[in-house]
Amino acid sequence: MKYQEKKYKVDSFVTISKLLNEKGAKNEKEVVTMHYYTQQPNNEVVKLVEYDNHNEIHILTESNGKYLLKQKIPVLTTEAGLKWLKDKGYKIVDLVKMVYTDYEYKNGIVGLYVINDFLYSVILDFPEGQLKTIENEFGLSNIEIINIPYNKLLDQLGRLHSVDL
Numbered sequence: 001m002k003y004q005e006k007k008y009k010v011d012s013f014v015t016i017s018k019l020l021n022e023k024g025a026k027n028e029k030e031v032v033t034m035h036y037y038t039q040q041p042n043n044e045v046v047k048l049v050e051y052d053n054h055n056e057i058h059i060l061t062e063s064n065g066k067y068l069l070k071q072k073i074p075v076l077t078t079e080a081g082l083k084w085l086k087d088k089g090y091k092i093v094d095l096v097k098m099v100y101t102d103y104e105y106k107n108g109i110v111g112l113y114v115i116n117d118f119l120y121s122v123i124l125d126f127p128e129g130q131l132k133t134i135e136n137e138f139g140l141s142n143i144e145i146i147n148i149p150y151n152k153l154l155d156q157l158g159r160l161h162s163v164d165l
Helices: 014-022 078-087 131-137 150-156
Strands: 003-010 031-038 045-050 055-063 066-075 092-105 108-115 119-127 161-164
Touching (some): 031 078, 119 131
16 A cells, blocks of 8 residues: 655644644654755655654655655665765755654554755655545644655745755
8 A cells, every 4th residue: 555645734733733633643652853854856755854762765756746655775874875865966965853643543654744944744655546635624624735855945934054965
């Protein structure tokens, strides 16, 4: 079963947190990750994700603002992941910190994300065909969709930090 991610920009988590609680969604612990996005000419994503206990390269494809995780490649360390990106020809990475809590709900995930300590975002990660229903359940159908990678949004907002590899 293919899962798709859809991202929304929200002002706060007050309303959606209340709905998650009312619907009995089960939350996991808060997670802090650092993402090293490569710069792409389109909205595809190739990035290193640094967790507290492991690291992965994520490759995602985009279609109409929805993202599909195509590949996860484990790497031993952050340095090994950055070297992997450099060996693939990337010269710069964009730094994106994500603090989030995922909630399990109806065969998918509702994620509450704070990006770079200021941008509030909800990510729905559900099987194809379920996104619209879940979007309606949580009152997201009229909320601004983030249809570009977070690094590009941060760049548009003048709040992107990048480093050379």
